[in-house]
Amino acid sequence: MKKTVVLDIVALSSRVIGEHTPFLKQWIDSKQKAIVEPVLPAVTCSAQSVYLTGKWPTENGIVGNGWYFQDECEIKFWRQSNKLVQTEKIWDILRKENPDFTVANLFWWYNMYSTADYAVTPRPLYPADGRKLPDCHTQPMGLRDRLQSELGQFPLFTFWGPNTTIESSKWIAEAAKKVEEWYQPTLNLIYIPHLDYNLQKYGIDFSKISKDLREVDDLAKDLITFFENRGIQVILLSEYGITSVNRPVHLNRIFKEKGWIQVKNELGLETLDAGTSAVFAVADHQVAHVHVNDPSKLAEVKALLEKTPGVEKVLDAEGKKDYHLDHERSGDLVVIADADSWFTYYFWLDDSKAPDYARCVDIHRKPGYDPVELVLDPAIKIPILKIGAKVLKKKLGFRYLMDVIPLDATLVKGAHGRIPESDLDKPIFVSAKGEDLDQKIEAITVFDLIIKAIKD
Known part of the structure; x- marks a missing residue:
């Protein structure tokens, strides 16, 4: 099996790739790009679950980022247990074919208690005195201490909220590099959330989001260069595009x-x-x-x-x-x-x-x-x-x-979730040249394309 990285840059769409993302534009132009017809709802948990199971929400059960738990009569968002996903994952299928196959999951959602070999996901500490402290959860458990001793405490308060910056995405990127150096997984899933923040805050206003685009472009350049220099193929994708709303x-x-x-x-x-x-x-x-x-x-x-x-x-x-x-x-x-x-x-x-x-x-x-x-x-x-x-x-x-x-x-001023009219606002899938890639693909097809890339 061919070692592969799947780099998920949230909110990356054709509309925002251009003068503010020179590396990504050049790199994508050298590859094959397809427009992904997104799942409804076009939100993180549903999109990622479709990509990783090859099944629609009607089968995998992930109908949104949260839902009404009818047996508890409670609405719950951003749950983390992988047991909530009701169908097999891509790594379960590939491991059956090759017991030597390993996978690392860096911050893709439903990342706790899965069958992934290596996993890192945000998980704050909540001491009894009411405080909320930055932390993460890992598989194996000792990976948490090893990463934070090397990279510092996971910067949770820049991951979401009014204080969001590129720092949390940088930490994730560096953690992905460490996991590659320490474990060499066959498949490395990496989630880079930085674009999600100010695009939702400002919409498609390049006077306000150009800095974010340049920052994620630099980060993508560093990550892609790192993995390609190690002979690892990189697949780039996104979950949705953000459009302006009022x-x-x-x-x-x-x-x-x-x-x-x-x-x-x-x-x-x-x-x-x-x-x-x-x-x-x-x-x-x-x-x-x-x-x-x-x-x-x-x-x-x-x-x-x-x-x-x-x-x-x-x-x-x-x-x-x-x-x-x-x-x-x-x-x-x-x-x-x-x-x-x-x-x-x-x-x-x-x-x-x-x-x-x-x-x-x-x-x-x-x-x-x-x-x-x-x-x-x-x-x-x-x-x-x-x-x-x-x-x-x-x-x-x-x-x-x-x-x-x-x-x-x-x-x-920015939102997502519905299926946008323009292909410029839909998610993208980018892989190596030479493959027979349609110009437009269904969300469930991403699963098949990742498996094909690993097995070819």
Whole structure:
């Protein structure tokens, strides 16, 4: 089997490859490139799971970055156990053919408790005093200490949130090099998230994202050169492209006004109680799973959604089959935004009653995806003083609330999740010259192409 690296540069699309990415443009021009017709929803967990299983969400079960766990009556995002993926992975199949095959998974999602030989993924520490500390989880467990002794602590707080920088992607890249030097896996899966951040924050505005493009270009150059100099073939791909948006759509607020959302008063603030709500939406970028706990309301809910500004399409049972989303984890209805819109998780009608986590970076407690976490509240006049005071409390061991995120969804200018109209905004797949690669491929075809590259 041929040693292979699959480099996943999130949000890399044909639209952003050009003058600000000179290395990538030249390297891609020397290879074969295909446009990937993305899975719906075009989000990280669903896309990666399709690539690694060759199965649609209807079979692998990954219908989004999170979903409503019906047996627990809880909405959970960004779970990490690989047991949630319900079909075989690419490495399981290749290992059956060759017991010497090994795989390293550097930050692709559902990376804990899998059958991968080597794995590294973010996993904060949560001491009993309420602190959140940067850390990672690895397989084997000792790899964590070895990497952090060489590279320093994984920079979690630059991985997501208003303080995101290239540093987390650099750490991942250096970790991938170390894993190659120490273990020489047959397949090395590497996830580089840097472009995801400011493209969601600003949309396709080159005056604001050109620095990010140059940074990821330099990082790609370093990584690709490193692996190619070791005689390892590199496949480059992405999961989705980001497009500019201007309209947030608050589905749960619409349901709240109809009296369908049940909230619980917690110290004067509202939290969503999904198990007793008649209708609620699990918002995930430009796609939302709408659960209708009262079946008598299904037709009424569908009609309401179809006339909601910003909604392009509502998938019922038959529609979900068309998009390979007919799985028990999906909502009773799946809603797709139009090109200018995206869905918030917001369910409160009065900001003074928003839950305390709404103003924090809190990806696990929020009942939906929240890209506003990338933005520092512009109402904070001297951010460095407010944040510095909270960090000081943290270091002194006091309880603190890092409530620095605004509640203004209009600040988000980029989104993904729907299938865009233009091929320029779709993900890409790049491999070596000489292969018979179609100009456009289905998302599940990526699985077959990776296997073919390794076995040729």
